[in-house]
Amino acid sequence: MTVQVATANRLRDGVIVWLKPDLTWSEDFAESKPLRDEAEAKAALDAAGVAVKARLVVGPYLAEVDETPEGLKPNSARERIRAIAKPTIIPDQGSWTGRIAG
Amino acid sequence: MAILKHGALQPNDWLTVADDAALPEGKPAVVSLDRWLKERETLLGRNAPLGVRLKSDQSPMTIAEDLERIALIVLEFPKFTDGRGYSHARALRQRLGYKGELRAVGNVLRDQYLFMDRCGIDSIEIADDANVAGYLESLGEFSIWYQPAADQRPTVRALRAAKQVEPTGGSAVVRESVAASWAY
Amino acid sequence: MYRYDEFDATFVAERVKQFRGQVERRLAGELNEDEFRPLRLQNGLYLQLHAYMLRIAVPYGVLSSKQLRKLAFIARRYDKGFGHFTTRQNIQFNWPELVDIPDVLDHLASVEMHAIQTSGNCIRNVTADHFAGVAPDEIEDPRIWAEIIRQWSTLHPEFAFLPRKFKIAVTGASHDRAAVKFHDIGLKMVKNEAGEIGFEVIVGGGMGRTPYVGPTIREFLPKQHLLSYLEAVLRVYNLLGRRDNLYKARIKILVSATGVPEFSRLVEEEWARIKDGALTLPAEEVARIERYFQPPQYEKLPAISPELEGAKVSDASFARWLKANTHPHKVDGYSIVTISLKPDGGAPGDASADQMDLIADLADEYSGKELRVTHHQNLVLPNVRKQDLYALWQRLAAVRLAQPNVGLLTDIIACPGLDYCNLANARSIPIAQRLSRRFNDFQRLEEIGDLRLNISGCINACGHHHAGNIGILGVDKQGEEFYQITLGGSSKDDSSIGKIVGPAFAIDQVADAVETIVNVYLEKRTSNDERFLETYRRVGIDPFKEKLYGNSQARRPAAE
Numbered sequence: 144m145t146v147q148v149a150t151a152n153r154l155r156d157g158v159i160v161w162l163k164p165d166l167t168w169s170e171d172f173a174e175s176k177p178l179r180d181e182a183e184a185k186a187a188l189d190a191a192g193v194a195v196k197a198r199l200v201v202g203p204y205l206a207e208v209d210e211t212p213e214g215l216k217p218n219s220a221r222e223r224i225r226a227i228a229k230p231t232i233i234p235d236q237g238s239w240t241g242r243i244a245g
Numbered sequence: 246m247a248i249l250k251h252g253a254l255q256p257n258d259w260l261t262v263a264d265d266a267a268l269p270e271g272k273p274a275v276v277s278l279d280r281w282l283k284e285r286e287t288l289l290g291r292n293a294p295l296g297v298r299l300k301s302d303q304s305p306m307t308i309a310e311d312l313e314r315i316a317l318i319v320l321e322f323p324k325f326t327d328g329r330g331y332s333h334a335r336a337l338r339q340r341l342g343y344k345g346e347l348r349a350v351g352n353v354l355r356d357q358y359l360f361m362d363r364c365g366i367d368s369i370e371i372a373d374d375a376n377v378a379g380y381l382e383s384l385g386e387f388s389i390w391y392q393p394a395a396d397q398r399p400t401v402r403a404l405r406a407a408k409q410v411e412p413t414g415g416s417a418v419v420r421e422s423v424a425a426s427w428a429y
Numbered sequence: 430m431y432r433y434d435e436f437d438a439t440f441v442a443e444r445v446k447q448f449r450g451q452v453e454r455r456l457a458g459e460l461n462e463d464e465f466r467p468l469r470l471q472n473g474l475y476l477q478l479h480a481y482m483l484r485i486a487v488p489y490g491v492l493s494s495k496q497l498r499k500l501a502f503i504a505r506r507y508d509k510g511f512g513h514f515t516t517r518q519n520i521q522f523n524w525p526e527l528v529d530i531p532d533v534l535d536h537l538a539s540v541e542m543h544a545i546q547t548s549g550n551c552i553r554n555v556t557a558d559h560f561a562g563v564a565p566d567e568i569e570d571p572r573i574w575a576e577i578i579r580q581w582s583t584l585h586p587e588f589a590f591l592p593r594k595f596k597i598a599v600t601g602a603s604h605d606r607a608a609v610k611f612h613d614i615g616l617k618m619v620k621n622e623a624g625e626i627g628f629e630v631i632v633g634g635g636m637g638r639t640p641y642v643g644p645t646i647r648e649f650l651p652k653q654h655l656l657s658y659l660e661a662v663l664r665v666y667n668l669l670g671r672r673d674n675l676y677k678a679r680i681k682i683l684v685s686a687t688g689v690p691e692f693s694r695l696v697e698e699e700w701a702r703i704k705d706g707a708l709t710l711p712a713e714e715v716a717r718i719e720r721y722f723q724p725p726q727y728e729k730l731p732a733i734s735p736e737l738e739g740a741k742v743s744d745a746s747f748a749r750w751l752k753a754n755t756h757p758h759k760v761d762g763y764s765i766v767t768i769s770l771k772p773d774g775g776a777p778g779d780a781s782a783d784q785m786d787l788i789a790d791l792a793d794e795y796s797g798k799e800l801r802v803t804h805h806q807n808l809v810l811p812n813v814r815k816q817d818l819y820a821l822w823q824r825l826a827a828v829r830l831a832q833p834n835v836g837l838l839t840d841i842i843a844c845p846g847l848d849y850c851n852l853a854n855a856r857s858i859p860i861a862q863r864l865s866r867r868f869n870d871f872q873r874l875e876e877i878g879d880l881r882l883n884i885s886g887c888i889n890a891c892g893h894h895h896a897g898n899i900g901i902l903g904v905d906k907q908g909e910e911f912y913q914i915t916l917g918g919s920s921k922d923d924s925s926i927g928k929i930v931g932p933a934f935a936i937d938q939v940a941d942a943v944e945t946i947v948n949v950y951l952e953k954r955t956s957n958d959e960r961f962l963e964t965y966r967r968v969g970i971d972p973f974k975e976k977l978y979g980n981s982q983a984r985r986p987a988a989e
Contacts, residue, residue, distance in 0.1 A: 154456070156526035157480035198455075201462050201476065219908030220855065221478075221847060228479060230848035232776055232858045304668075326467065326550065328590025332667045335587055340702060356451070356468055363586035376459070386447045389440035391583045392656075393707040401436050401580070402714060 146210050148175040149187040150225065151194070151203035159225050160200060166190045168200060172226035177215055178205065248348070249358075249380055250368035257370075259296055259317055269293075275319055278303050289314055298350075301329040305337045312343050320366070322351035331364045338365035338395040355380040359387065365395030430491045430799060431576050431721045433541045440583075441538045444545060448472045449531035456528070471551060471589070473544030474530055477851050483522045483530065484547040485537060489557035489575035489599070490518035490802040494789040497800060499540040501785035507533050512785065514770060514778045516842060516893055517596065518556045518802040519547055523849055545583065550591045552582035552663070556598045558606045559803040562722060563811045565759045568618050569626050571601035573718050574655060577710065581656050588663050592670035593678035595663070596635075608804060608920035610634045610643045611896060613680045614662060619649065627651045632662060632692070633684030636890035640926045641681040646693040652715065654700075657708040661700035665692070725797045725812060730762020734815035747822050749871055750833040755818065764815050766796070768808040768825060769832040769840065773869045776858045777843040778806030787828055795821050804893075805842055807835065838880045838947070839865040842893055846886030846903060847910070853886035855903025855910035860884050860939055867940045868947075877947055880961045881919070896920035898962045899946060900927040901939065912939050916946070916973060917965045928970055931978050942977055949976050 149162035160168035161175035169175065178184045184205055191203035206222045208215045217226045224231060248255045261275045268274050268291065275296030281288060288295055289311070296317035297308055308315060318337060320330040330349060337343040349361050350370040358369060358380050371380065390398045399407075433441070448468070455465045469475075473484040485500070492500075500520060504512050507529050508522040515521055525533060537543055547554055555578045557571040558564065578597060582588070588595070600607040601618040609615025615631035628650040634643025650658050666680045669687075684692045741748045756765040768788060771777050780788070788808060792800050795817050796810035803809055813821060825831040834840045841864060844850065846857030861884055868874055883897030887904075894900030900915035912934050915927030934942050947961075949972050954964045965973075 152476055152480075155528055157476055159479060195462070196458070198458050220905075220910045221853075221908070224847055224856075225478060230479070230858070231856060232848055232862060325464075326590050327672060328550075328588070329668055329672075331587040331590070332664050354464060356464075357589075360586035360589050379459075383447075386450075387440065387443045387584070389436050389443065391440075391580045392585050394586050401440075404436055405434070 146208050146215065147178045147184055147187075147205040148172075148208050148215065149178065149184075149191055149203055150175070150206050150222075151191060151200035154198055154201050159228050162187055162190060162203075168194065170228065172217070172228075173214060175208075175215060177208070177210065246350075246370045247373055247375065247377075248368050249371055249377065250346075252381055252384065254377060255368070259294075261298065261319075273316065275317060278307060281308065285311070299333065301327045301333075305333050305341065305343075309341055312337075312341055312345070315345055317346045317348060318343065319348045319350055322349055322353055322357075325352040325354050325357055330366075331360060334361070334364040334366050335395045355383045358383050363390070363394040363396045363398065430493060430572075431488070431718075437541070438538070441541070441543050441545075444472075444543065444584075445531060445534040445538055448534060452527060452531055467549055467590075470549035471546055472530075472534070473547035474525075474527070475548060475851075477523070477845075477849055478847070478853075479849065480524045481527055481530070482849070483525045483533065483544055484515070485520050485522070485542060485544045486547050486554045487519050487542075487802050488579050489555055489561070489572050490559050490804075491561075491572065492800045492802060493540075494792040494798040494800070496540045496542055497785050497789040497792070499536060499542070501782040501789070503533055503536060504782040504785065510783075511779050511781045513776075513845065514780065514802050514806045514808065516804045516806060516844070516891060517554055518559070518804055519554055520802070521845075523845070548594075549589075550593050550595075551589050552585065552591075552595045552597065554596075555579050555582070556596075556607055556612075556804060558600045558602055559801040559809050560606060560756065560765055560811070561601060561801075562724060563758050563760075563763075563765055564602050564604075564606075565757050566603045567601050567759065568603065568620060569601045570719075570722050571599040571607070571616075571618060572722050573715070574601075574616065574618075574628075574652075575599045576718050576721070577655065577715070578659065581659070581708075585663075588667060591663070591667055592672050593675075593680075595666070595680070597659075605920075605922050608893075608896065608924075610924040611636055611640075611893070611920055612643065614659065615643055616655075621649050625651065628655060630658065630662075632696075633681040634924075635679055635681040636893055636895050637679070638676050638888050638890075639682065640890070640895040641685060642924045642926065643681070644684065644689045646684075646689060646696065653710045653712075654704055656710060657704045657706065658696075658700055660703060660708055661696050664699055665695045669695075724760075727760045727763065727812075728814070730760075730814060730816075732761040734762060734818075736816045737818055740819035744819070746826075746833075747819055749875065750822055750826075750831055751818065753833040753837060753875075754831075754835045758812070762815050764813050764818055766810040766813045766818070766821065767803070767835045768810065768830050769835050770807050770830070771834055771840050771861075771865060772829045772832050773839075774862050774866050775829075777841050777861050780808075784828060784830060787824075788830070791821060791824060805835075805840060807840070833871055834874060836879050836881070837874045838877050838882055839868050839874060841865065841882050841884060842897070843884040844886050844892035846884070846892075850886060850891075852889055853903065854888075854905035855886050855912065856936075857884040857886040857892055857901075857903055860901060860903075860912065860936070863940045864943060867944065876957070877951070878957070878960055880947075882943070883918075893920065894918070895926045896924070897927060898965070899943060901943075904933055906933070910936055912936065914939075914942060914946070914977075916970055917962065919962055923962075930970060931974055945976050946973055949973050 164176040194200045209218045217223045248257045259273045271293045273294035294316040298319035347366045348368045353369045454460045475482040508524045513521045555575045557575040561572045562570045597614045598607040598609045598612040599616045611634045617629040630647040631643040632646045671677045754767045801809035841861045843857040843861040847853035882899045883894045884901040885892035885894040896918045902913045918927030919925045
């Protein structure tokens with residue numbers, strides 16, 4: 144059964160976000176709302192459209208996921224990387240050193 | 246739609262006439278290139294200002310012979326990403342010496358206004374609720390021009406010559422001539 | 430190097446102010462994303478997979494130590510402490526926030542840098558030979574012309590909305606180190622029979638979906654006509670380049686479809702109208718720019734440095750680095766040093782803020798405060814005295830910047846790939862990391878010799894895989910990552926496009942495949958002096974195909 148989630152990038156900082164059941168956006172993939180039919184998918188895209196107009200997010204789209212006993216899992220390399228929200232490369236020489244505040 | 250011409254809002258005196266519509270008596274009218282090519286003689290015989298509207302893939306060379314009889318040339322920018330109109334405008338001004346009014350219509354955003362102005366476009370058609378102040382502001386965003394275009398703005402080279410500026414870092418370094426010292 | 434005068438400084442300040450206004454309008458909702466996108470792209474700001482990415486222009490790859498320190502500051506303050514040097518001699522930051530960009534641009538402006546036209550359908554950063562001004566085989570310094578082109582192309586009002594991006598490269602040496610034949614316009618400085626120096630003009634090269642080695646459309650262009658000729662080429666492209674299909678919009682498609690004779694004719698026809706006009710370069714203007722690129726005052730040194738010779742003999746590691754990472758300099762007693770940003774297991778082309786600061790210090794101490802960025806994603810110290818090489822190497826080695834692999838197999842070009850890039854099909858950096866670990870035996874690397882391996886995460890080919898002796902292209906098969914291998918590409922004077930060797934490999938199979946390819950080469954070469962590319966061209970692709978896929982044509986699980 145093809146399940147989808149709605150995802151986008153936050154306008155301010157480009158961070159990947161996922162649409163939650165309460166139609167707000169989370170940085171945590173695990174909190175995303177599974178969309179199981181056309182009606183839910185449409186409602187999600189409408190909510191995303193509102194968020195775009197409100198200058199919260201850019202480029203929303205629906206991504207396919209798999210439903211497993213452990214929860215939703217992304218089912219492509221691209222979405223897997225987006226879901227962990229960081230590059231996969233072994234941290235080395237300053238890659239993924241964490242944002243320095245201030 | 247409003248017309249912004251040389252920094253001021255103007256009424257639009259021109260009527261754009263569809264290919265199959267009758268031309269208004271004695272009034273300025275803009276026709277498509279297709280219609281111009283079909284009805285050239287008739288149109289030239291009209292007793293009112295003539296305008297021709299070019300699509301972005303239509304070359305101004307097609308009307309080169311009659312430029313003196315055409316008071317307005319309209320250049321379409323169907324999407325602002327379609328940049329052919331800029332070359333058409335320069336060709337009309339600089340290659341063909343066109344003296345009439347050049348107008349840009351279509352997807353004309355304020356961020357293109359300055360480029361259009363530099364390429365010899367006199368007026369742009371904007372939405373009625375467009376932020377006119379914003380358009381005018383964008384005309385003044387730069388004072389430095391690195392290349393000649395169809396306008397009269399002096400290029401950096403002219404500004405430099407006028408000031409007789411010496412390269413600040415370059416010749417100073419040459420004069421100092423300290424080993425491996427490009428200090429600044 | 431070029432220094433901004435008051436006019437350049439004013440211009441950059443005006444540009445930052447303009448972009449600050451555009452960002453404000455975007456955040457306030459006066460601009461939607463479709464309207465904002467081309468504006469932010471023309472200021473080098475992409476929206477990538479995880480975050481925005483800012484691409485900062487390093488004009489023809491020349492950086493001062495002061496500028497590098499500022500880049501380190503930006504990396505710390507606005508990013509995650511590192512930057513990435515690209516295949517167009519620029520630098521990218523992967524994590525800036527949109528709201529911070531105007532401030533970042535202000536910081537850059539304070540050191541005469543910017544991000545103007547590093548993206549978008551306009552004329553991009555003009556690249557040049559990274560050994561400009563110091564290479565022994567140089568006819569004339571290409572940076573002079575790159576700077577002239579840079580200024581002319583900056584906010585050119587007619588060419589701000591081209592069908593597609595436009596990349597220009599200039600070389601002034603007899604050996605092309607700038608890959609001019611893979612650019613939209615490549616300029617090669619040449620001498621004609623009368624001994625005058627001018628440009629061979631190559632138009633329509635490129636990588637991507639449809640790679641082309643660019644044809645020469647004009648054998649000799651006198652210098653004073655450079656800008657008028659370029660304007661003619663750009664105008665023909667602006668008017669006739671395809672706008673209906675994103676993948677057919679580059680000038681290489683136009684040149685190929687029109688044919689070289691007709692394309693040249695169109696250019697010459699337009700050029701005839703505008704040559705000798707306002708774009709003609711007066712000698713004083715050229716001389717003015719030339720003054721910025723005067724060589725530094727070199728010391729009178731002997732060609733052989735006893736200190737260097739001694740160190741070579743006594744320290745084998747140093748000798749190895751010397752062989753791979755230094756290049757002869759046109760002045761006796763000097764050397765050109767390449768700092769390898771390809772450490773064992775590292776992400777190619779990345780440098781941390783700390784490394785940037787250290788390299789800036791080294792540039793101050795050993796190379797007249799100047800560096801270069803190469804399109805191989807390394808850095809260069811162009812003016813190092815031979816007697817200083819050993820001390821310099823020790824400083825580099827202490828911070829993992831002395832990998833002796835320049836030009837060798839693990840001097841890998843890799844695009845950011847799916848770890849960072851929105852356009853990618855597959856990750857490229859992990860492939861590079863695995864390969865650099867697999868081949869980290871330096872003796873073996875030396876034995877293998879000159880070998881250019883390039884990795885692209887998608888067909889856009891930002892990793893220049895077409896020009897790799899071994900090229901690796903990431904492809905997407907049903908959402909999973911696979912890698913197609915090509916052989917026989919080259920970006921040098923003998924430019925060629927790599928040929929696909931067979932079905933794609935899974936990520937875990939790539940290192941083995943490369944090892945197999947290398948072993949075939951080692952087995953087939955006629956001597957240690959026959960390089961990979963030469964062997965490949967001599968024996969063809971079949972021996973490699975056979976060893977990779979077997980005689981039985983058995984399909985590997987990863988096959989298409």
